[in-house]
Amino acid sequence: MRELQALIAVPSVSAQPAHAADVRRCAAWLRDHLHGIGFPSSEVVATPGHPLVMAAWCAAPGAPTVLIYGHYDVQPVEPLSAWRSPPFSPLLRGADLFGRGASDDKGPLFVHLKACEAYLRTSGRLPVNVIVLLDGEEEIGSPNLGSILSTLCADVILVSDTRIPTPDQPALTYALRGSLNLELTVRGQGIDLHSGAFGGAIHNPLQVLTDILASLHDRAGRIAVPGFYDHVAPARVSHGPTDAQVVQDAQASRGWGEPGYSLYERTTIRPALMITQVLGGSARSAIPSCASARLNVRLVPDQHPEYVAALLRRYVQRVTPPTVRSELRVSSAIGPVVVDRHDPYMRAAARAYEHGFGAPPHLLRSGGTIPAVRILRDTLGVPVVMMGFALPDDRMHAANEKFHLPVFFRGITTSTAFLALAAQVYAGTPTWSTSAS
Amino acid sequence: MRELQALIAVPSVSAQPAHAADVRRCAAWLRDHLHGIGFPSSEVVATPGHPLVMAAWCAAPGAPTVLIYGHYDVQPVEPLSAWRSPPFSPLLRGADLFGRGASDDKGPLFVHLKACEAYLRTSGRLPVNVIVLLDGEEEIGSPNLGSILSTLCADVILVSDTRIPTPDQPALTYALRGSLNLELTVRGQGIDLHSGAFGGAIHNPLQVLTDILASLHDRAGRIAVPGFYDHVAPARVSHGPTDAQVVQDAQASRGWGEPGYSLYERTTIRPALMITQVLGGSARSAIPSCASARLNVRLVPDQHPEYVAALLRRYVQRVTPPTVRSELRVSSAIGPVVVDRHDPYMRAAARAYEHGFGAPPHLLRSGGTIPAVRILRDTLGVPVVMMGFALPDDRMHAANEKFHLPVFFRGITTSTAFLALAAQVYAGTPTWSTSAS
Numbered sequence: 115m116r117e118l119q120a121l122i123a124v125p126s127v128s129a130q131p132a133h134a135a136d137v138r139r140c141a142a143w144l145r146d147h148l149h150g151i152g153f154p155s156s157e158v159v160a161t162p163g164h165p166l167v168m169a170a171w172c173a174a175p176g177a178p179t180v181l182i183y184g185h186y187d188v189q190p191v192e193p194l195s196a197w198r199s200p201p202f203s204p205l206l207r208g209a210d211l212f213g214r215g216a217s218d219d220k221g222p223l224f225v226h227l228k229a230c231e232a233y234l235r236t237s238g239r240l241p242v243n244v245i246v247l248l249d250g251e252e253e254i255g256s257p258n259l260g261s262i263l264s265t266l267c268a269d270v271i272l273v274s275d276t277r278i279p280t281p282d283q284p285a286l287t288y289a290l291r292g293s294l295n296l297e298l299t300v301r302g303q304g305i306d307l308h309s310g311a312f313g314g315a316i317h318n319p320l321q322v323l324t325d326i327l328a329s330l331h332d333r334a335g336r337i338a339v340p341g342f343y344d345h346v347a348p349a350r351v352s353h354g355p356t357d358a359q360v361v362q363d364a365q366a367s368r369g370w371g372e373p374g375y376s377l378y379e380r381t382t383i384r385p386a387l388m389i390t391q392v393l394g395g396s397a398r399s400a401i402p403s404c405a406s407a408r409l410n411v412r413l414v415p416d417q418h419p420e421y422v423a424a425l426l427r428r429y430v431q432r433v434t435p436p437t438v439r440s441e442l443r444v445s446s447a448i449g450p451v452v453v454d455r456h457d458p459y460m461r462a463a464a465r466a467y468e469h470g471f472g473a474p475p476h477l478l479r480s481g482g483t484i485p486a487v488r489i490l491r492d493t494l495g496v497p498v499v500m501m502g503f504a505l506p507d508d509r510m511h512a513a514n515e516k517f518h519l520p521v522f523f524r525g526i527t528t529s530t531a532f533l534a535l536a537a538q539v540y541a542g543t544p545t546w547s548t549s550a551s
Numbered sequence: 552m553r554e555l556q557a558l559i560a561v562p563s564v565s566a567q568p569a570h571a572a573d574v575r576r577c578a579a580w581l582r583d584h585l586h587g588i589g590f591p592s593s594e595v596v597a598t599p600g601h602p603l604v605m606a607a608w609c610a611a612p613g614a615p616t617v618l619i620y621g622h623y624d625v626q627p628v629e630p631l632s633a634w635r636s637p638p639f640s641p642l643l644r645g646a647d648l649f650g651r652g653a654s655d656d657k658g659p660l661f662v663h664l665k666a667c668e669a670y671l672r673t674s675g676r677l678p679v680n681v682i683v684l685l686d687g688e689e690e691i692g693s694p695n696l697g698s699i700l701s702t703l704c705a706d707v708i709l710v711s712d713t714r715i716p717t718p719d720q721p722a723l724t725y726a727l728r729g730s731l732n733l734e735l736t737v738r739g740q741g742i743d744l745h746s747g748a749f750g751g752a753i754h755n756p757l758q759v760l761t762d763i764l765a766s767l768h769d770r771a772g773r774i775a776v777p778g779f780y781d782h783v784a785p786a787r788v789s790h791g792p793t794d795a796q797v798v799q800d801a802q803a804s805r806g807w808g809e810p811g812y813s814l815y816e817r818t819t820i821r822p823a824l825m826i827t828q829v830l831g832g833s834a835r836s837a838i839p840s841c842a843s844a845r846l847n848v849r850l851v852p853d854q855h856p857e858y859v860a861a862l863l864r865r866y867v868q869r870v871t872p873p874t875v876r877s878e879l880r881v882s883s884a885i886g887p888v889v890v891d892r893h894d895p896y897m898r899a900a901a902r903a904y905e906h907g908f909g910a911p912p913h914l915l916r917s918g919g920t921i922p923a924v925r926i927l928r929d930t931l932g933v934p935v936v937m938m939g940f941a942l943p944d945d946r947m948h949a950a951n952e953k954f955h956l957p958v959f960f961r962g963i964t965t966s967t968a969f970l971a972l973a974a975q976v977y978a979g980t981p982t983w984s985t986s987a988s
Contacts, residue, residue, distance in 0.1 A: 291747060295836065304802030308948070309847045310728060310919030314823030315797055315814035317807035321768065321826050328765035331758065360752055365741030370754035370874050377752035386751030389758050391832030392842070398948075399732065399827050399847045410746045410836045437807050482747030511745065511835075 122204040122213040128187035152234030161258035164250030178540035179243040181268035184223025185252030188215035196513035217508035221517035222274035229529035241537040263493040276502035284467040285476040287500040292413035292450035293483035299406040307401040317437035320394040320405040354378035381481035419447035462535035470528025559641040559650040565624035589671030598695035601687035615977035616680040618705035621660025622689030625652035633950035647953040654945035658954035659711035666966035678974040700930040713939035721904040722913040724937040729850035729887035730920035736843040744838040754874035757831040757842040791815035818918035856884035899972035907965025
């Protein structure tokens, strides 16, 4: 607890250059901590951006290698006024530890470090080979993760950066949507124009932009770009929250979107296109010379970011009138991920959860995207187990982020069990059961 | 010249509170200057905002009263990097005096002060009664002008805050469009939402906003709000710049807008609706809870701002889907102005221009709006003569604003002639002709 508080106290905000030294300090703290709990080799690995932290214990011949991935960088905290207690002065209130990064992802990554520590302090050894890989750039898209991975080998990747429904109900996430971020720019006349002198005679780039943005959906809520749904795999899901729950979680008055699917389906097995920002004009009455928008597209199997980006680019070109020029630029692109729910490591994780939480996990799809997971899977080519420890009300990315301590302790038990069960997967003899303890 | 430079050197930026003391200093400078050139009564009049400056010479019994209106406040200068010389260190380059406010409106108002000075210094009297009224809030919509006017009487209002085509070609502006500024806000769910977790299931307020904005025009370029053109007076104009000139002035590649009218007509006798700003979203991938836009509508005879605002509000309500709430708020509203081109004072102004510039003036409509002109006309109920002295390349409101000195000197001759001719209008004997001097 005191250790986790010390870790949360370091403001390792990766998106803000002013915190670069704090990010480095956090990496050094983790390297020292890993060494202290018994990892013989532990180092800070420099990248062109923020460093990674790596540690390994590889003295279990004949056992698989589990790569534990987590990230020690955190989201910005602004506005500070929204916080009930300072974000980097971790505070225990009831059974919750409050602070930026508490549940995303310092708490969950600490779960696995504490499980390793338990083994190393008692028996001096781990049941499997373990590589710990802690990213300092997850919140900015893990731009330097891929290059470091080429030097690694592992049999399974264990990531805890997802949610569970309640403290008593664990969940394995088996699918993530991909994410395609685009910037659409419309340029018109060479200069901003007086709206009185020229209003009505010159095509307003901001108006053209809204025309294009409005045309991306039809009235029913479908994406209207021809071909957009071409490769979307037909699927239905029977589990997941009800429409009423989704609407309530969103603090909305009602749902919206593609007809024929539940709200949960619309956020998981169906793609979505969001206008996330429009930038154009000023408080002065002028026709701006230029206007732009950011778009975020969430992709599902079997959509390819490049294919969708090309479709969108062609569409925007086609609907751009000859009075202006438009440009659609890709800022980032990550494909979707689906994990085989029947993989032996997934079964081991389910058993481990039963051991830690006393309940079998739900198997959930997430509408979100974790670039690191797709990068890890593509580069290492092995299964990814997404074992969640964050609660829906833990306020990841928001003010008053917290981590629920009962989950922390159940998580340590779960992780301990998973490492033991993973050893048996590799030996081909998964015999552990909930009654085996 | 040195006096005009001293006036331009005071940074009387009305829109920026940091310059409030400068605005007061500028008013005091003008009061003292008016006193110095022979106005016996000259005072700074406090308002809830920036002060007005008033001076009067009313010793011409049987002669009309000319109210000379000008404004001594100026537009902001940012970004400073765009200026070739500091905006408040007036600099003479060739025949142009550079500095903020040089042509809008310190130079043109000074034209009339110099004309009065010429009379007062030589004969000790003016040919007409003169009230000088200098506004310190024109660039922010003259919010306090109306209340001061109730104490005044005049027979004609002389305003120099418009343009002429070239230094050799003067112009009287006889029509201004009105201006209706609105703010459209769309509110959705209570909080910003993670675009992965909720994208596709909750109606994005920013998307609804672009839908509404896009629906305000049809494909041809007409305003699509039912009833919008209801009271637009049928009119055509034969004068004014060609389409090619308008496109070139705008630095655009081609024109746009309501079919069946020239570009000049579209900016003068036809109304226009511009999206001047969209505010919504952020660089983070989120579905914002709220988004808003500013709209500027330019109105023509016989449109009423209140009627048009009500139409727009009804339309926005009708097209707002039940997933969100929308609100359309009026920020400011000013009706259009048309002056009788055949009014005797307009004829006197035309003759005066012939005297000063050696050419009869063009009679032009402006697509812009001068709230003060509408307020003056409505409150005093007398003709307004808009005698322009600014050139198209004088960069009013932009960086490197300037005033062309040959126009300044021709303007003084023109103003001197106008005051003499105005005296004859009132006497019912306008006999001055270009050969009379």
